[in-house]
Amino acid sequence: MAELLSQPFSWLNLIIMVSAGVVVLGVVLVFVMYAIYFERKVIGWMQLRNGPNRVGPWGLFQTVADVLKLMIKEDIVPAKADRFLFLIAPIIAYTPAFAIIAVIPFSENVFFADVNVGILYYGALSSISITGILLGGWASNNKYAIMGGMRSVAQMVSYEVPLIMSFLGVVLLTGSLNMKDIVAAQQDGMWFIIPQFLGFVIFLIAGNAELNRTPFDLPEAENELVAGYFVEYSGFRFAFFMLSEYVYIFALSSVMTVMFLGGWDAPFGLTFIPGGVWFALKFLLLVFYLFWARATFPRVKTQQLMGFAWKVLIPLALFNVMITALFKTISQAG
Amino acid sequence: MTLTGQYVAFFLFALMAITGGVFMINLNKVIHMVLSIGLSFFGVAGLFVILHAEYLAFVQVLIYAGAITIMMAMGTMMTHHATAEVLPRRKWHTFLAIISAITIGGFFLYGIYKITWPSEMAELNDNNVMAIGEKIFTNYVIPFELASILLLVALVGAIVLAKKEGDE
Numbered sequence: 001m002a003e004l005l006s007q008p009f010s011w012l013n014l015i016i017m018v019s020a021g022v023v024v025l026g027v028v029l030v031f032v033m034y035a036i037y038f039e040r041k042v043i044g045w046m047q048l049r050n051g052p053n054r055v056g057p058w059g060l061f062q063t064v065a066d067v068l069k070l071m072i073k074e075d076i077v078p079a080k081a082d083r084f085l086f087l088i089a090p091i092i093a094y095t096p097a098f099a100i101i102a103v104i105p106f107s108e109n110v111f112f113a114d115v116n117v118g119i120l121y122y123g124a125l126s127s128i129s130i131t132g133i134l135l136g137g138w139a140s141n142n143k144y145a146i147m148g149g150m151r152s153v154a155q156m157v158s159y160e161v162p163l164i165m166s167f168l169g170v171v172l173l174t175g176s177l178n179m180k181d182i183v184a185a186q187q188d189g190m191w192f193i194i195p196q197f198l199g200f201v202i203f204l205i206a207g208n209a210e211l212n213r214t215p216f217d218l219p220e221a222e223n224e225l226v227a228g229y230f231v232e233y234s235g236f237r238f239a240f241f242m243l244s245e246y247v248y249i250f251a252l253s254s255v256m257t258v259m260f261l262g263g264w265d266a267p268f269g270l271t272f273i274p275g276g277v278w279f280a281l282k283f284l285l286l287v288f289y290l291f292w293a294r295a296t297f298p299r300v301k302t303q304q305l306m307g308f309a310w311k312v313l314i315p316l317a318l319f320n321v322m323i324t325a326l327f328k329t330i331s332q333a334g
Numbered sequence: 335m336t337l338t339g340q341y342v343a344f345f346l347f348a349l350m351a352i353t354g355g356v357f358m359i360n361l362n363k364v365i366h367m368v369l370s371i372g373l374s375f376f377g378v379a380g381l382f383v384i385l386h387a388e389y390l391a392f393v394q395v396l397i398y399a400g401a402i403t404i405m406m407a408m409g410t411m412m413t414h415h416a417t418a419e420v421l422p423r424r425k426w427h428t429f430l431a432i433i434s435a436i437t438i439g440g441f442f443l444y445g446i447y448k449i450t451w452p453s454e455m456a457e458l459n460d461n462n463v464m465a466i467g468e469k470i471f472t473n474y475v476i477p478f479e480l481a482s483i484l485l486l487v488a489l490v491g492a493i494v495l496a497k498k499e500g501d502e
Contacts, residue, residue: 085365117388117463124396130403131372138365138406153407157400177463 020112024101032246033063039291046295073235078141081232085139090233090240093132096125097247104254105180107264107275118179119171122255123164126210129244130156136241137229148228151218151302156210158309163206165317169199169324170259179255183263191262195327198320200260202313207252208293209309211245215297218305253286254279261286343384351377364409372402389463 037052037060044051052059077086103118105111115121130153137149170192171177174185186192193200209216230241257263261282264275300308354374361367375398382391470478 082365085369115388117392120389120392120396124392124399127396127403128399131369131399131406134403134406135365135369150407153403157403160400175464 024112025098028098028101028247028250029243031250032243033067035246035249035287036066037063038287039294042288042291043295046292067239070239071236075235075237076232078232080141082139082141085135086232087237089132089136089139090237090244091132092135093129094240094244094247096128097244097251100125100251101247101254103179104251104258105183105263106254106279110276111180114178114180117177119167119177119182119255119259122251123160123167126248126251127156127160129248132244133229133241136233140229140232142232144226145229145231148231152212152229155212155216155218155305155309158306159206159209159216159313162202162309162313162317163210165314165321166199166202166206167259168317168321169196172321172324172328179258179263183258183265186262187265191260191265191267193260196260196320196324198316199324200256202317202320203256203260204289206309206313207256208290209305211248211252211290213245213290214294215300216305217299218302249287249290253283253290256286257282340384343380347377347380347384349377350374350380365406368402368405368409372399375399375402386462389466 040062041051041059052062055061055065077083100122102112103115103121105114133152133156134149137145137147137152140146170182173192173195174182176182176185182192212218230238233241257279264279266273266275266278351374354370354372354377357370358367358374361370375394379391379394382388382394
């Protein structure tokens with residue numbers, strides 16, 4: 001894929017690039033559909049229920065039916081809403097989520113862009129989605145929506161700081177911001193989850209908060225805010241907000257797999273199983289963790305939320321960076 | 335001059351940067367203004383990518399896109415939703431603004447044409463992030479530290495001001 005970008009422009013190349021994008025979109029959509037099904041099943045089992053089991057065998061077509069329902073619903077724009085911003089807000093929220101996938105290396109040969117600032121690209125784009133969320137809340141002209149939007153901004157801006165700082169330990173150890181180099185460094189040594197365990201835990205917590213999911217789902221707390229920033233949305237635009245949340249799960253789990261779990265690197269020398277399969281296994285483990293956390297943790301309170309980010313996670317992340325730098329200096333000197 | 339992809343991209347991004355600025359000045363609601371300045375920031379980031387300065391481009395997006403949301407949050411807190419603040423426009427202002435814009439533009443153009451640019455391109459290897467880091471922490475470490483002290487002073491100052499208002 002990568003050599004396509006350096007070739008001279010031709011219509012054939014354009015068609016290949018566009019169709020590759022469409023294939024990725026298809027993969028992501030199927031992932032989202034079955035992630036939602038899986039999530040409902042897992043949470044159901046954890047709470048001693050069956051989960052969806054009516055549509056199709058074992059309820060496999062439940063989310064397909066839900067998506068169909070959302071697509072044929074009327075797209076309502078409230079009369080007092082800011083019409084243009086209301087219409088583009090879901091697009092602003094979704095586009096960066098999908099664009100992140102471009103830099104993730106899924107296996108040795110399956111990647112789309114070999115960007116030398118891959119991690120920075122992830123951090124930069126993930127901060128844009130907040131704009132879409134706040135915009136959706138503001139343009140709806142609804143007090144619940146705006147409160148959800150404001151909460152979301154406060155939360156995501158605060159948790160972005162420890163999230164990006166937790167990258168730094170890995171970057172220090174690798175000496176590169178390129179995701180492929182990070183995996184290569186782990187293939188030579190050990191996976192970064194061992195030397196960077198603190199960074200991994202900070203990433204898990206801050207990433208969960210970035211996704212606005214339980215236990216950090218204050219922006220969409222049903223019993224306080226109805227549904228938060230997308231109260232007024234219906235039909236396909238509502239689906240877009242949901243979609244961007246689940247595409248973020250995809251992107252965040254992939255980035256975590258690459259940075260801490262060795263990407264496509266096979267453990268115990270089991271190299272006869274292809275790297276893509278290992279990537280998928282590690283990736284699914286992290287996705288399962290997110291659903292598990294949702295099923296078992298209660299929601300945190302607002303004052304606890306901000307204090308936790310600024311007084312616990314950020315100092316810990318700074319400490320992690322300092323320790324890593326110290327160890328690296330000592331090991332290089334000795 | 336042939337029409338390459340780079341050329342097209344340059345025009346698109348330049349157009350984004352300029353239209354963002356023009357909308358920023360002409361729109362009346364704070365949120366709309368902030369969004370259009372965001373468009374302008376994206377245009378500039380795109381221009382950096384064309385110049386192979388990916389690091390600069392994504393830092394631009396990271397810092398300024400974050401600032402957009404903060405500015406928007408401020409805008410929502412401090413303005414009314416429905417009313418747009420339309421300032422009365424004075425007649426002479428437009429005329430004076432055109433004159434001064436032409437003067438400054440001409441001044442810049444004169445300066446740009448005066449400089450003799452180096453004809454060969456600087457050596458830009460793939461890993462220019464590392465080069466930037468090494469330059470900052472060796473040749474330019476004192477300005478870097480001064481900038482961080484400035485930011486720290488601003489941070490402490492903001493906390494002190496907020497604390498004072500909270501006590502009253």
